[in-house]
Amino acid sequence: MSSGSTTEIESAIFSGGEGGEGANEKAIGTPIENKDQPVHHEFPEGGLKAWLVVLGCWCTSFASFGYVNSFGVYETYYLQTFLSDRSPSDVAWIGAIQAFAQFSAAMVSGPIADRHGPMVVIWPCSVLLVVAMMLTSLCTEFYQFILCQGIFLGFSSGLIFTPAISVVGHYFHKRRPIAIAFATTGSPLGGLIYPVIMTNLLKNKNVGFPWGQRVCGFLTLFLLAIAAVAIRPTSLRRKGPLILPEAFKIPAFSLQVAGMFMVILGLWTPYFYLADYGSAHGMSENLASYLFAIINAGSFGGRIFAGTVARKLGQFNVIAVAAYASAILLFCWLKITSSAGLIVLSILFGASSGIVIAMMMSTLAQTADHPSKIGTYLGMSTFLIGFGGLAGTPITGALIERYHGYSQGIIFSGAVLMAGAVFLTCARFAFSKDKLIV
Numbered sequence: 001m002s003s004g005s006t007t008e009i010e011s012a013i014f015s016g017g018e019g020g021e022g023a024n025e026k027a028i029g030t031p032i033e034n035k036d037q038p039v040h041h042e043f044p045e046g047g048l049k050a051w052l053v054v055l056g057c058w059c060t061s062f063a064s065f066g067y068v069n070s071f072g073v074y075e076t077y078y079l080q081t082f083l084s085d086r087s088p089s090d091v092a093w094i095g096a097i098q099a100f101a102q103f104s105a106a107m108v109s110g111p112i113a114d115r116h117g118p119m120v121v122i123w124p125c126s127v128l129l130v131v132a133m134m135l136t137s138l139c140t141e142f143y144q145f146i147l148c149q150g151i152f153l154g155f156s157s158g159l160i161f162t163p164a165i166s167v168v169g170h171y172f173h174k175r176r177p178i179a180i181a182f183a184t185t186g187s188p189l190g191g192l193i194y195p196v197i198m199t200n201l202l203k204n205k206n207v208g209f210p211w212g213q214r215v216c217g218f219l220t221l222f223l224l225a226i227a228a229v230a231i232r233p234t235s236l237r238r239k240g241p242l243i244l245p246e247a248f249k250i251p252a253f254s255l256q257v258a259g260m261f262m263v264i265l266g267l268w269t270p271y272f273y274l275a276d277y278g279s280a281h282g283m284s285e286n287l288a289s290y291l292f293a294i295i296n297a298g299s300f301g302g303r304i305f306a307g308t309v310a311r312k313l314g315q316f317n318v319i320a321v322a323a324y325a326s327a328i329l330l331f332c333w334l335k336i337t338s339s340a341g342l343i344v345l346s347i348l349f350g351a352s353s354g355i356v357i358a359m360m361m362s363t364l365a366q367t368a369d370h371p372s373k374i375g376t377y378l379g380m381s382t383f384l385i386g387f388g389g390l391a392g393t394p395i396t397g398a399l400i401e402r403y404h405g406y407s408q409g410i411i412f413s414g415a416v417l418m419a420g421a422v423f424l425t426c427a428r429f430a431f432s433k434d435k436l437i438v
């Protein structure tokens with residue numbers, strides 16, 4: 001986003017209107033009575049406290065999205081062991097419900113964080129997330145995995161992330177894209193570390209699945225303890241209704257929600273099925289299991305790149321181009337069968353999808369007309385976007401099972417991703433028609 005657009009937003013929104021007295025106020029954290037009485041909020045744009053908040057958010061990102069992004073290694077293992085009598089589509093429902101629960105939980109946690117502060121959500125829900133991971137280690141039946149790993153763990157992880165990311169928005173405005181991008185790099189690193197831990201411990205007969213999962217749980221406990229200490233919110237609160245449906249009257253917001261729904265509908269397909277695809281095309285099972293780690297390593301690089309260039313190229317521009325690139329890479333997947341090609345695809349798709357996820361929170365937050373509303377805006381949007389995560393991979397799994405191959409599922413994923421990219425392009429022009437860097 002250009003500095004010009006930042007100035008326009010702050011002068012139009014935070015000053016209370018032209019010539020308003022609010023332009024001379026510095027009421028950090030003053031409760032917002034209603035949208036007609038906006039209060040100026042001063043963004044520190046850095047400092048030890050602000051970057052510690054980014055660190056704490058990074059830890060929640062690692063423990064929540066990072067774990068959810070690791071489901072591919074679980075799906076492969078479940079199909080070989082506990083759930084060998086189930087189809088790939090059936091097992092994919094565990095991960096799909098987990099992803100949906102994570103996104104939809106933000107509908108609750110975002111508004112609560114805006115009104116009462118993030119820590120009333122983060123502290124208790126961090127404990128619930130660790131408990132859910134430990135309970136998953138005891139599961140052996142399909143319904144148990146649905147309840148513990150799908151619903152309980154998914155909701156717990158979703159409840160902690162949105163409040164944490166909303167606090168980052170209270171400390172940064174001009175530098176928000178890079179701060180949020182860095183905070184979300186915990187997700188691909190978690191998606192890299194958790195699969196490596198599980199892959200290696202599953203091979204050890206003295207450890208196996210139960211203790212492998214518990215090791216992941218203890219790692220999560222350590223990270224969330226850091227987050228509980230590092231995240232220090234401002235006193236910024238808002239009053240009024242729990243949700244803000246008027247946000248959908250903002251074209252840039254509504255078009256982004258529609259676009260990200262379509263993007264998420266197809267984005268997780270490689271994260272779930274790339275290893276199975278590699279095994280079906282001659283890749284060794286050991287190497288195929290590391291594709292999940294490789295794709296998340298690419299995602300880490302993509303997020304760092306996005307945060308670095310977003311201010312120069314425009315965050316709306318960056319997310320739209322990355323969505324088009326992700327769709328094109330999925331169509332390229334149709335012709336890739338070699339192990340080397342799949343590794344390259346994993347890196348490139350991880351990078352492009354990582355850019356999309358890193359910029360999603362920042363661009364959605366940018367449409368909020370005051371930082372006290374960021375949590376609610378993110379909560380409402382990710383709740384709707386979560387339905388894409390719920391439906392996408394099961395649809396792909398059903399297509400794989402129906403046609404006994406991967407082509408139809410890949411084409412479906414690429415098509416909906418391309419449609420999402422078009423919506424994001426429309427959102428970019430709805431946000432600003434006249435500026436090149438947006």
